[in-house]
Amino acid sequence: MTEQQLTIGSPHSQDYSYLAHGENGLPFQTAEHFTSPTGAAISLRHAVARGKPRAAIQINHGLAEHSARYIGFAKRLAAAGFHVYAHDHRGHGETTAPDAPRGMFSVRGGAAKVLADVAAVNTHIHRVHSDLPIVIFGHSMGGLITLSHILRHPETVDAAAIWNANFSAGAAGRLAQLILKAERMLLGSDVPSHILPKLTFRAWGRGIPNRRTDFDWLSRDPTEVDAYIADSHCGWDASVGMWLDVFDFVFYGARDGNFAKVRRDMPLHLVGGEKDPATDNGKAVAALVQRMQAMGFRNVTERIYPETRHESLNEINRDAITDDFIAWLNKIVEQSPRYPR
Template sequence: MLHEVSFQSFNERDKVMGWIYVPAAKPKGIVQVVHGFGEHSRRYLHMIVAFMDAGYIVAADDHVGHGKTALENDTWGNWGNKGFHTMMEDEHKLYELVTEKYPKLPYYMFGHSMGSFIVRDYIAKYGSELAGVTICGTTGTFRHAKETKELLEQAISDGKGGDADAEYAGRLMGWMCERCDDVTIGNEWICSDPYVQRDHAEDPFDAFTRPTNNRAVLYFIQMMEEIKGTEWAEKVPTDLPIYNIGGDQDPVGEYGKGIYEVSNWLCDTGHNVKTKVYSGYRHEIHNYSEIKVEVEQGIIAFMDEN
C-alpha cells in the first residue's frame, strides 16, 4: 500500500510532498529515509523495497527545493528563508504524520549525505523519539566550508541571497572529483559506475544540475557546522543506537577520515555507535550493484537488533 501525503513546510512557503510505503504484512517497525543534496527520495526505491520486504513501513519525502516538492512549488534550488533547520523540522513533521497513522511501532531513520546531516541535526533535538538511526556518507569537518561560508554571508548581506552564483558551490565542492579518472559529467565522485553517474545526471527530478541559490548553499554549510564536534554529540541521547556507514573513497567523508571523526565524537560522549567503512567505494555505497544488497541487509540487521 502507498500513501502520498503532503504538509506545510517549516519555511511557511512550500507544500512538502511525501510517501508512506506499507508492506502487505504485519509491520515490525518504521524507517524514514532522508535523501541528500540535489536528489530525491525515489532514488532509494531499491532500498525502500528491501526495507518493506524485511517488514518495515517506509516513509520518505522530497525536501524543499528538491524533487516533486520543488516541482509542485516551482522552487528548484530555493529552500526558503527560515534557516538551516528547515529540512530537519520538515522531517519531524513527516514523523508526526506517520506516527499518527501507524502508532506504537519502533521508529528508525536512515539519512544519506545531506540526509545524514539532517538526521544528525534531528537527533540532537528529537533523538529520544527514535529507536535507532543509520547515517550514510556523512561528513566530519568539510573542506572549504569555513571560508565559503564567510563569502556567502557577505554576498547575502549585499542582497544576493536569492541569486545562484555557481562560484560558491564550486568553491565548496569543486574539488570532489580529485580522485576520479576521466571526469566528464562532474558527478563521478558519487559512484564509479558510469550508469549510476548517468542516471543521476539525467534524472528529471534531480535538482543537482539545477542552480541552488546562495542562501540555500549557506544553509547547507550552516547545517554541517551545527553537527560538528562533541558539542553536537553531547546533545544526542546516549541510549540512541547509531550505525555510521560509508565508503573510504568518498570525498564527503574525506576518504574515511570524516566518518571516523563523527564516530569518535559520539564515542567520546558515551554513545553506542557502530561504524562500517566499505573499502574501495565512493559516496553512494547503496547504489553499487555488487554491494547494495549487503549495505541494505546491514541496515536491516541493525534495526532488527535495536
C-alpha cells in the same frame, strides 16, 4: 499510486486508513502531499511493510536529489518488514513552498524550516504507527539534517542512521561560509553560488581517476551515474542561501555541547565510503564516530566500505551494504520497548 491531501492537525489527519492499501508490487505504494506548519506542501512517499511490520524508517535525502531515488532501498526494506517514509525537502523534488523555489530552502530561516518539515513528517509517522519503533535515516546532506533533528528531538526516534555525511568542515568550512556571505552581499541569496560548486561537486569529480563524467564521484556504477545526470531533479547548483543553511547543519553537528540531550545508548549507524571525496575518503565519518565514542555513546556501529564512493545505496555492492543495514535494523528494533511482540 494515489495522491492524498493531508493537513497536519486537521480532523482528517487522524484518518490514515488509505495507507493500508497498495499491495500492487510497487516500492512506493502511496504518494501524498501534506501541509507542514512551515507552509510547505510536502511530497511524501510510503512503502508498505510486507508481513508483520517491525518498524518505520524515515528517510532524509541529500542535496540536489529527491526521495524517489530511494525506491530500490525502500523496496528492500519493505520486503524485510519495515514501513518506509521518504519526503522531498523544500527546494527539492515535488515539494513546493511559496518561499522555496528549487535550490532554496527559504528566503530566510531555511535550516529551521527544513527541520520543522522533518519534525512534521516524524509526527505523521508517529500518528500512523504509534505502536512501532521509528528509525531515522539520512544520506549526505540528509545525514546532516538527521543528526540536527535527533540532537534537538531525540525522544522522537528509537535509532538513527547517518550515512556519507561530513561534519569535519573545520577552517575550510568557515572559509566557505565567508565566501558565501560575500556572494550573498554581491549577488543575493536566491541565486546559485558561483564558487561552492567548484569547491565541492566539480572538485570531487576531478579527483576521480579516469573519470567518464563529472559525477563519477557518486558511484562506480555507470548506470546509476547516468540516471542521476539524466534526472532533471538532480545535479542542479544550489543557491547561496541553501549552501549557507547546509553549513548551519554542519557546524551544529560539529559542536559536542549540542549532543547533551541524546541518550548515550541510542543505536547509531554510520556509513562512509573509502573512496568518497565528499567525506575525505570516509575520514569524516570515522571522525564523527570517534567524537561520539569520546562523548560516551556506546551503541555506535561504523562501516567504511572499501573502494566505495559517495552514494553507498547506488554502489556496485549496494545489495551487500543494504543486507548489512537490514541485519542492524533487525537487531536494534527488537531492543525497543515499542517493538511488536
